[in-house]
Amino acid sequence: MSTALHLHEDRLFPSDATTRDIARRLYREVAALPIVSPHGHTDPSWFATNAPFANATELLLVPDHYVFRMLYSQGVSLDELGIPRADGSRANVDPRAAWRVFARHFHLFRGTPSSMWLNHVFYEVFGLRQRLDESTADTYYNRITEALQTAQFTPRALFERFNIEVIATTESPLESLEHHQSIVDSGWKGRVITAYRPDPVVDPEHEQFPSALQRFGEITGENVYTWDGYLRAHRQRREFFKRMGATSTDHGHPSAATANLPPDEARKLFDTVVRGGATPAQAELFRAQILTEMAAMSLDDGLVMQIHPGCFRNHNAGLFDRYGRDKGADIPLRTEYVHALKPLLDRFGNDPRLNVILFTLDESTYSRELAPLAGHYPTLFLGPAWWFHDAPEGMWRFREQTLASGGFYNTIGFNDDTRAFLSIPARHDVARRIDCAFLGKLVAEHRMDEDEAVDVAIDLAYRLPKKAYRL
């Protein structure tokens, strides 16, 4: 049995007719606005080389740990899907066979954001009109794989078709940014910028910290084994990233801890860290101090600071050993912000030159900590519902729980935060629809006039991300 695939024009709007009509009108005002994607993980080489994507499996399944984690949770092995192993090897799997496994299990995604994004891609990008299941697996594989070899499906063609005004990738300070340079050199008009993500050189517990630090020194010519040289190296790379378009830094720490040590203590802590002798508590303190140092640098270079805390990375030890990082085994942690951010805020919290964008994987902090903090400190803004929470329900909770203390104007619009390039329009569309549905409810309940809601909808979809990220 295969049945029709729909992409209903009213999807995600409340069923109540009054509210739906308002949501529809609001959505009409924002549906066609350009996409601003200030935080994500697409690969700049796609846009630099503009080489066609290989096939359906390599494009949509293998890199998307949102997708294969669900299959894995129901007993599908990563080898069956051809996911690369940590040692670079890979099970000898026909990509078409892997796609069939995926198709056979597609019902697992019912109701999840993955199913919404994927169906949007199937319908809008590839023109498919039957649902994906075992019976349509081959049709899907063929249609998608063939399309990808055509000129309209190259990365740059899709970028333009998607109406992306600007997209940010995320790179480590050790990256040469050659792809970003070659995009600029090519004369192509697409705006692909980078963001400064220093995790490997600021996290003493990162498995590559020693080698990353060494490379950091080689690239910058600084003696990064002294505190001053290390900080100078950061300033230098931040300047370079800025020249390559960066307007922001990104910090993915286990917690939101910040510190503001006296210079001598910071120096001593750094010495301990570079000697490789840091205890877990010292490693935590070091990362905490780095956030404050980064804020200090932002005052000078104007880079917006993103803090993405609260994830236990690579929780599945066996899977990590065999397949390495980013295999769908990252799990959110309870996260505290009020005490954690105070050292940084005591130093810079009232300085209008600093923009700090806070994210969370702990929704219990929305109304309790984050909205009250952002609703007071001029430096603080709230990033959107993130990662495990970017489903329609999660986005709705974000608005419901941040509105009272934070309002709309201490939030910054949407981040797609994805490496699944084809899903970017789907993700922004979902965010715009949910914001319009939420605003529609406020209008229907007479808490806001419709002209105000239009204004807010456009702010959330377009103006606020540009302003918050200084784009």
Add this chain to the structure above:
Amino acid sequence: MSTALHLHEDRLFPSDATTRDIARRLYREVAALPIVSPHGHTDPSWFATNAPFANATELLLVPDHYVFRMLYSQGVSLDELGIPRADGSRANVDPRAAWRVFARHFHLFRGTPSSMWLNHVFYEVFGLRQRLDESTADTYYNRITEALQTAQFTPRALFERFNIEVIATTESPLESLEHHQSIVDSGWKGRVITAYRPDPVVDPEHEQFPSALQRFGEITGENVYTWDGYLRAHRQRREFFKRMGATSTDHGHPSAATANLPPDEARKLFDTVVRGGATPAQAELFRAQILTEMAAMSLDDGLVMQIHPGCFRNHNAGLFDRYGRDKGADIPLRTEYVHALKPLLDRFGNDPRLNVILFTLDESTYSRELAPLAGHYPTLFLGPAWWFHDAPEGMWRFREQTLASGGFYNTIGFNDDTRAFLSIPARHDVARRIDCAFLGKLVAEHRMDEDEAVDVAIDLAYRLPKKAYRL
């Protein structure tokens, strides 16, 4: 004044006409499915002896701490209701007088799940058509008490009338399971199975631990004062429980902590515990180690493992002294899963032979910890909204907060978890209605087609519990 009692056919469905119509259609597909009750606390002697229940008060009020805790919270004493005391004595209360107290306070339950369940029982099981209040108290008492003496209201007759396909009770390893045996011997077709709940012999802080341990040795003939003998005793009793129908174990610990100690350390810890010298931290570590030992045994005997953590039992010291356990003074605790489960998961998390079903009383973990864990690990599944959270609102939150990362297929359908036998159909009916309402919203908002929603509704009501519990 007494007014009509209603049991509206559309109860619990959203008021919006479009969504309600869909919910109704979905519900029609599941309303008559047999009840699968894989976790609960009914008394197997009811079905073994098939003796009639005594009267309204003894059946509906005295054993139901959901009900009398609410009366107690508003100043009704337990003696007034005839609740037995810890010493076995009991205030000299006419059960009819106790029922009148209950009736006079029935408005306290407005909007609560207890009122829904009780009204369902009053209406459907006993055919009552006036609301319970002071003026109808005697009518209720008489009607119910008289009915209970008739053949259609014996435990077995109700079991059949309720269309229960299988029900699990919960027993300690010290139980003889004679009632389960006598049900089998009787030739009656009702399927009443047990579940292995070892709390008294695995919790060093249980007040009966020393005597329970001694009895554990007597029953099994093992030297349970050695670690190896103790583990063999568990294996033996698990086998026996399995022969008496058990397909699962159940673990009600204060936290979700697991441990994976080297055998020598486990042995030493056990020695400390049996000598009665365990500190609270050692007791916690011992319970944590036991969960991992139980998982190891499940690999061999195939019993599904249920973890029910996070309750502060018998919080009211004065009440506990006077009336003993289970008097409505259990209070949920903040509960952590990500670090807590890692030792067990590091050892067995990827082994497809193991099914672990996780429950929580801390709803903040649904989206943050539990759905991400279950949406990754092949061994992990999520039990339904539990205990304090099995109201319509709590069930709705469970779905809204687990769907994005866990989908529907890492959940396992409904548990009624009750000793209130007559309320079992009411409870399953509420769960089915809420799932249909939730799915109806997804269909109305064009996130799923209706045929898919039908499939999911049947999975949640019937197929998933059978599969998850290996029934």
Add this chain to the structure above:
Amino acid sequence: MSTALHLHEDRLFPSDATTRDIARRLYREVAALPIVSPHGHTDPSWFATNAPFANATELLLVPDHYVFRMLYSQGVSLDELGIPRADGSRANVDPRAAWRVFARHFHLFRGTPSSMWLNHVFYEVFGLRQRLDESTADTYYNRITEALQTAQFTPRALFERFNIEVIATTESPLESLEHHQSIVDSGWKGRVITAYRPDPVVDPEHEQFPSALQRFGEITGENVYTWDGYLRAHRQRREFFKRMGATSTDHGHPSAATANLPPDEARKLFDTVVRGGATPAQAELFRAQILTEMAAMSLDDGLVMQIHPGCFRNHNAGLFDRYGRDKGADIPLRTEYVHALKPLLDRFGNDPRLNVILFTLDESTYSRELAPLAGHYPTLFLGPAWWFHDAPEGMWRFREQTLASGGFYNTIGFNDDTRAFLSIPARHDVARRIDCAFLGKLVAEHRMDEDEAVDVAIDLAYRLPKKAYRL
């Protein structure tokens, strides 16, 4: 551009027609009930002197940290608004100019409770019919400021117009309560009572603790440097407050910790505290012990006890230094109740003479801790959604998350908790509308009959606060 200001008669009611009709009918039953305001922060001198309020800015902007914190979060300085500094000085700002700044930023409040309350005041109290923005700033300022000079806008006239049956203010034990006395002496019929809030004399970490303690001794004539004298001083002031109408005490501690130390230990701890040598842990223990002492006193004098825990006060160090307390920089903290309250509950939890009303800024405790506690202990009741959570969404969450375990009857109706006198009718109106909307949903989903919902609505709006606060 300026556009019409609306105050729609159906505001805050769900858009679904069936539910809205029910909500409307319920609201009709409660809309005109007198206001009972058992907890708040209005200034008793307003009612004692009945002097006119100065102007729009002094009345509506300067004292309302809900309002100016939002402006501050978007870069408006407190000096621009004329907020007084800690040293008593004040930027030389024309109040009309400050009002214009406020008007220019009024869009920041879209969707927030502040905008609802303010628009209600503008529309109902001052008859304004255009929205506040830059173009209408002067019209607003003039209209409001002029009205305030007229007899209908004096504090007492407004009190009567607002149909306030009773209002409680909050005072420290060091206050003379002269304004309360003079209200009584004046013969005016308005009932303005006090509440006993001993923070400065019970919190060793309060910056005024040493001087407050000294003054406490002077006022009471007790030797407050001995434990017994100190406790006698409390009893004496509580009696005095009670004579001035108080029916409650109020305790704003950082956590909900309670303690029940043996008398000797309490005495020793007190000695350490008064010598100024308390560590943070000892200060916390002292505050914890005080809660239990206050409960003991409540058994004798019958004052209802309010516990308002979980706020990090004055989080912004720079702002605190320059502008002092209560400048919008209070941030909620994660709060634990189950272990924290046990010492007090072990001692008094079953005593019907004691009413303890619990509040929280940590919504994750509603369903997990607070509703289960209040749904069991006869002494415990739940205060309404508080402070950061008194928006429509927060009130709705409160009901949704406390109903199952606590019902409606372990809650106590609404507190406006405000110093923004003019917004009091608006705040009560919002609470009544949300409760009617919530009840309307229960009726529409056939969980309660409409006559029951009417009864509950009246209880929540009027009867329960009077009963819980013994008014």
